[in-house]
Amino acid sequence: MAESEQTVAVGDVSRGLVAVNDYVVGITRGEYFALTRWCRHSRGDLARGSIDADGCLVCPVHGARYDVRSGRAVDGPKVPGGGLIKRMMNRHPLERRPVDVEGETLRIR
Numbered sequence: 001m002a003e004s005e006q007t008v009a010v011g012d013v014s015r016g017l018v019a020v021n022d023y024v025v026g027i028t029r030g031e032y033f034a035l036t037r038w039c040r041h042s043r044g045d046l047a048r049g050s051i052d053a054d055g056c057l058v059c060p061v062h063g064a065r066y067d068v069r070s071g072r073a074v075d076g077p078k079v080p081g082g083g084l085i086k087r088m089m090n091r092h093p094l095e096r097r098p099v100d101v102e103g104e105t106l107r108i109r
């Protein structure tokens with residue numbers, strides 16, 4: 001396995017978000033995703049967050065919402081100035097990594 005590759009069991013991801021080193025792995029709308037684990041606002045641990053009804057990844061700290069397909073914030077943190085903070089966060093969207101399904105294993109490339 002190349003240094004940058006990391007794996008997680010499909011079954012673990014089917015039960016919720018999973019931390020894999022510096023990535024959060026999950027599934028929304030039938031698609032697996034792997035994104036940078038640390039919220040662009042104040043480094044909240046997105047692996048402790050949730051997926052909302054719109055399929056967005058929600059930060060557990062101040063509620064910023066991310067589009068898992070782009071890594072961009074669709075809503076900023078629920079703090080004063082959240083709109084401005086969102087624009088700053090989107091200067092550096094969460095990194096998205098490809099996820100390969102290999103049987104019962106997901107491989108983050």
Ligand code: FES
Binds near residue numbers: 040060
């Ligand atoms: S740390 Fe994620 S919204 Fe504040």
